[in-house]
Amino acid sequence: MAMDNKGWNASQLRNCDLQFDEIPRLHHNDPKVDELMSENKPVVVLGSNLAKSAEKWDLDYLERHMGESDFTVFQSKSHKFKYYDDKKVTSGDGFVPPTKKLDMKLPEFIKRLRAWKKGEDRLYLQQGLNNTVGPAIVHDFLNFDWNFCTGKQSKHNWGSLTSNLMLIGMEGNVTPCHYDEQENLFAQVHGFKRCILFPPDQFECLYPHPVHHPHDRQSMVDFDRPDYNKFPKFRQAKGFETVVGPGEVLYIPMYWWHHVESLMQGSYTVSVNFWYKGGPVSVSYPLKGHQKVAVMRNVEKMLLDVLQDPKEIPVLLRAMVLGRYTE
Amino acid sequence: MAMDNKGWNASQLRNCDLQFDEIPRLHHNDPKVDELMSENKPVVVLGSNLAKSAEKWDLDYLERHMGESDFTVFQSKSHKFKYYDDKKVTSGDGFVPPTKKLDMKLPEFIKRLRAWKKGEDRLYLQQGLNNTVGPAIVHDFLNFDWNFCTGKQSKHNWGSLTSNLMLIGMEGNVTPCHYDEQENLFAQVHGFKRCILFPPDQFECLYPHPVHHPHDRQSMVDFDRPDYNKFPKFRQAKGFETVVGPGEVLYIPMYWWHHVESLMQGSYTVSVNFWYKGGPVSVSYPLKGHQKVAVMRNVEKMLLDVLQDPKEIPVLLRAMVLGRYTE
Numbered sequence A, B: 001m002a003m004d005n006k007g008w009n010a011s012q013l014r015n016c017d018l019q020f021d022e023i024p025r026l027h028h029n030d031p032k033v034d035e036l037m038s039e040n041k042p043v044v045v046l047g048s049n050l051a052k053s054a055e056k057w058d059l060d061y062l063e064r065h066m067g068e069s070d071f072t073v074f075q076s077k078s079h080k081f082k083y084y085d086d087k088k089v090t091s092g093d094g095f096v097p098p099t100k101k102l103d104m105k106l107p108e109f110i111k112r113l114r115a116w117k118k119g120e121d122r123l124y125l126q127q128g129l130n131n132t133v134g135p136a137i138v139h140d141f142l143n144f145d146w147n148f149c150t151g152k153q154s155k156h157n158w159g160s161l162t163s164n165l166m167l168i169g170m171e172g173n174v175t176p177c178h179y180d181e182q183e184n185l186f187a188q189v190h191g192f193k194r195c196i197l198f199p200p201d202q203f204e205c206l207y208p209h210p211v212h213h214p215h216d217r218q219s220m221v222d223f224d225r226p227d228y229n230k231f232p233k234f235r236q237a238k239g240f241e242t243v244v245g246p247g248e249v250l251y252i253p254m255y256w257w258h259h260v261e262s263l264m265q266g267s268y269t270v271s272v273n274f275w276y277k278g279g280p281v282s283v284s285y286p287l288k289g290h291q292k293v294a295v296m297r298n299v300e301k302m303l304l305d306v307l308q309d310p311k312e313i314p315v316l317l318r319a320m321v322l323g324r325y326t327e
């Protein structure tokens, strides 16, 4: 397979109808890094040591050190691993979970990952870094460059660190487009991931599921085969992309949409998320895109509270909007 | 002019594309009156003495007794008197008031009413009954059958009486379709008025202006020439109608839509509104139509509070609804 000196080539990227601008890729000393972060704009930070102690986290090392605990593994019949919230599944709503959540020991996961052939169910390990991961991994975790992320946290007024998630994915796995309600430093450890990001003000181009739906915060648009009749504004979505490799850290600002794919015909991927609560909210007008998203979420939550029945929400919203607030 | 024994005939009604059921017309002793009122359904009450003391309020009597105070009179170039809220007019929003609010003494008003010819500006007196109306009118007011309305108030758990409005209209004047946030006993005193009512759950067929618009609570649909492209569901609006004459009282439940027209080629009309606050709200599910209207009003008010700019509301609502909550 032809590779250029980046370690990957364009044929490994999935097809997408949209075209993207590049997310800036800057050296960790570059003052523009903090400029972008303070504007809540994504940036790839190069040359930091944030997850340097995890450089050695290949499958052999992990198998040797992560022990016999059960870890959370998702299984999917397709390449897509669309997250869903168990707590929002209600009996009789007809929701079919697109993935299966399994408890699996690491040796079993790695065996299946190595033996995997095209057409078989795919796996994606997504495990919080806690004391079940074994002393060697905890040691590496403690040796992350905490100065780096704590510095960003205080400089940009983020809230507390809430969790670190370790992700081990098969080549070609896709986390479909969604947004999170936290700030994220996304450290790539092994293999390459393509990340496509959209600002919060692209809400109307990305059509998130209703807030009370198990796929809350996920786009309803299938990036592989967008239904332009249902989602006409998706054509106008303006996104940014990058491919992150080992040692690189992508800042995914809170409420920014992100689609993440492990490159096809590449290796498995290992990544670690650093999730921080958002900072205190200062309100100035006009509201920023992410603040409007928060407003919309609150309206939808309030409507569920007051109507009690999710089926009544679309009826009420259509009555409120169609012909009155449409052009 | 041919009249049947009701005192009016169908040719005096304005054309409307819709067909209506009849609002029940019941004797004040009929127990069904209170059944309907307790279900928040409209009813015409016959034979009560609510405004019997106002039977003699013709133009001559009013001119003799209402004195030289200034009263509120609206002037309109068309037959429509669409209410607007001064406090919601903001500079630069391009709003053109459809009527002019004047202070006018009663003799001047009556002179112009009597001299009026087709094609000239129309007038509509709408004056709260207070101590400016002169001792004779106050005397008649005190002789209203307060037992009747206070009985309804306590039986149906209404809040306090907030005001009595006296209306003196020219033949053919129209108060376009709107709803009020109060219970209304509408006592007809002189002449005939056609009242078309729609239940609160017809909200989506009647397309009210945004809550922050000066025409808040008014339908955007022009009943004379409905724009079915903009307001397609108006065709499906299911309304009820009646014509009220002297001595008859129409109960207009809170949040019910109403269009009121003084019959064409009839006489001037005199009416008195008794407005009561709504009762304490008991919530049971599913919510009733009028409770959903209140929810929608609160969402729109909250959005204006938080966005500060009315122009941003449609943008946000469209992003929230189109493609996500539409079919």
Ligand SMILES: [Zn+2]
Pocket: A178, A179, A180, A258
């Ligand atoms: Zn995410």
Ligand SMILES: [Zn+2]
Pocket: B178, B179, B180, B258
């Ligand atoms: Zn009214």
